[in-house]
Amino acid sequence: MDQTYMKEQPVLKLILSMALPMVLSMMVSSLYNIVDSFFIARISEDAMTALSLVYPVQNLVNAVMIGFGIGINAVISFYLGAQDKEMADRAATQGMLLGTIHGIGFMILGIAVMRPFLQMFTGNAQIVDYGVRYSRIAFLFATALSWQLVFEKTFQAVGRMVESMTCMMSGAVINIILDPVMIFGLGPFPKMGIEGAALATGIGQAAAALLYLILYIANPLPVKYRKKYLKVDLRLWKKLYVIGIPASLNLALPSLLISVLNVILTGYGEVYVFVLGVYYKLQTFLYLPANGIVQGMRPLLGYNYGAGEHKRVHKIFRDGLILVLVMMTVGTVICLAVPGQLMGLFTANPVTMQAGSVALRVISLGFIASSVSVICSGALEGLGKGVHSLIISLCRYVVVIIPAAFIVSRFMGAVGVWHAFWITEAVTAAISYMVYRKGVKG
Template sequence: MKNTDQTYMKTQPVLRLLLTTALPMVISMLVNSLYNIVDSFFVAKISEDAMTALSLVYPMQNLINAVMIGFGVGINAVISFYLGAQNQEKADRAATQGVILSTIHGILLMVFCLLTIHPFLKLFTSDTTTIQLGLQYSHIVFAFSVMFAWELVFEKVFQAVGRMAVSMVCMMIGCIANIILDPILIFGLGPFPRMEIKGAALATGLGQTISALSYVVIYFCRPLSVRIRRDCVRPDRRICRKLYAIGIPASLNLALPSLLISSLNVILTAYSQTYVFILGVYYKLQTFLYLTANGVIQGMRPLLSYNYGAGEHVRVRNIFKDALIIVFLILLGGMLLCLTIPQQLMGLFSNNPDTIRSGALALRIISAGFITSSLSVTASGALEALGKGLSSLIISLCRYAVLIIPIAFITSRFLGAVGVWHAFWIAEALTAVLAVLIFEHTLKQAE
């Protein structure tokens, strides 16, 4: 297959092209977010301690996700750039070396997280039951880190060449497997033993493995225009630098929520463990919105990278604008849901009236920042696609650390735990202004 197969990325009408590439990813992200909610729903049925344990493990779990997905963004952008520049050899090298480096990352992260999870959990709670539940979950889920790495690297390679439907199918296979396995392994249905929180972890790991194997099968049965080749195994310093130049800032972008959640957990613990539970539930619920929006971003990235590499700067602007409108509509819908049915959403995870009431208030307040975050989310993803990882990182630093953490600390001094919820929309509004300025400056320089 010749590299001209990707030229449609700079010839088809922008909106139709974006919808074609983004829709499969939006669907797969919806399924993925549904899995996150279903997984937490079943864990919450074990006990509130189990859900709290899951919330405390989440930052460490998100660290693995961040490194894997962030480096995958680098692989995606570099492959798409070289395809746009009509350089097949370097596109193959980027794919091959991306697979090798991702495998190494998976092994190192697995070892690091297994060694540090116990002291990490003890930073936030002294409750032995919660700590033991967290250890039971994390020891199993971290053991699948390499399979998760393979799943993500193949996902980004397929996306880079425009095979979004394959990414959708493989991701959905893994997510559906998770959803089916969760109740079976957690509650011990049929011949399977009751594993409770260990079952949730095993279901997650098996789902990732099934998804990764699906990619491998399709890769060999229906070859891509980009190939993983033995003669491309030798490290190419220039390509590795490109991969890391985009991948490291992208990983930091995605790792920042871990820093945010850990910092907010410290603030909230001073008031009540219930607020830690509410924050954990919020982050599970918000994945339904932000993962769906991320599906649009994933569909946008290869189009931007390809057209940027081909020198089509007008199309770059048009692709960005259309993606921004779609992301805005998704987050607007999420805000309306949080304003109209917050009690029902919290009721999925708790039967405690006080927890539901406090959680509903949190959802109403936090959701005020959803629509403004569409600017920063889309601009950050676009900058990664253009190879401007540092600019993207600046935006994310403001969303997840530089602004929101000090604002949360200050507002909590005056309003208590509710002040933490107000910090979300304040930080999103300020970051949105900065994101527009950075993106416009970057495009003007490129043009």
């Protein structure tokens, strides 16, 4: 399949055709996360608490694997744009080799450390037991998850977005269907409780990886996984990790931020911790579509950058920014207009709804400015500038917002934390554009 369409077709049409499948599949994945938590909460409150404690470790594993996948995506796209088919094949093969090593390593590590990790946070033996039982099965599928993500980023690198969407959605849908069946023992299945939830997740991941493999065989990609390229290639490993490690940190930083903000908010009352949790649930429905645009842009940017089409790179960046600005404007209007109704989806407590309404109105003031950071960070990853992208994420999630939240809250209470969000987005937008310009010139 000829990839030259990536530098010939109209830019906006290309971005939309590659981004829309990603937006849809990520919305389904977001729905799966909510459904999974819903069914586990039906087992018991202890089971849900155990899942909450295991989640940061799972999130870290996912961040590392997805971040490394972004490295694979960028390197393959670059070599395809440079018309270097052999190096694109080498990158894909080495990516699969390293992905397998990552999966096996996380499987062993995840199972080994979970009990002492859980005991650091709770003395409740039932919660620890639930967490260990869930983790033991969930981490057995770490290699399947890694294969799924390597396939996903390889398919996306060559523009096969619809097939990627199909595989991603299939895994999520299978998980959603199997959750109640395996947790509660419906039909011929035995009642497995929290182990059933872990097994449903693992089967969904394995099914998605298998479907990718079937599609890879049935409809070959422009890049191939080749046995002759399995020999360790340290120079290529360096290229993959130079992008993959910063991308992994980018994905892990929000978890760090939430933990720190929870510590600050706890001093003003648990209601604010609840509100922050609700905000992060709601904001996924805004930032996930934005991330879909970024995923559509990455291979286009990498290909055209490798092909030396710098004017086209600029146009891809500009059109992607406009699309995200539109999304963020809509999100701002909704949060300003109906914040109470949004909070009402999660609580009927009028005090909490009022506190949440204030939070949504204040935080949403930074949505439009955040468009610049989101696009600059994603574009730099697509261009292979992982360290530059990490600088932006560090500003958004650590360097600016944590000191701002701490200082402003000293004067305004919990509301000061909400103001720290828009202050951070405004400051980071300016920094992001400067970092992007420097990264592109470099």
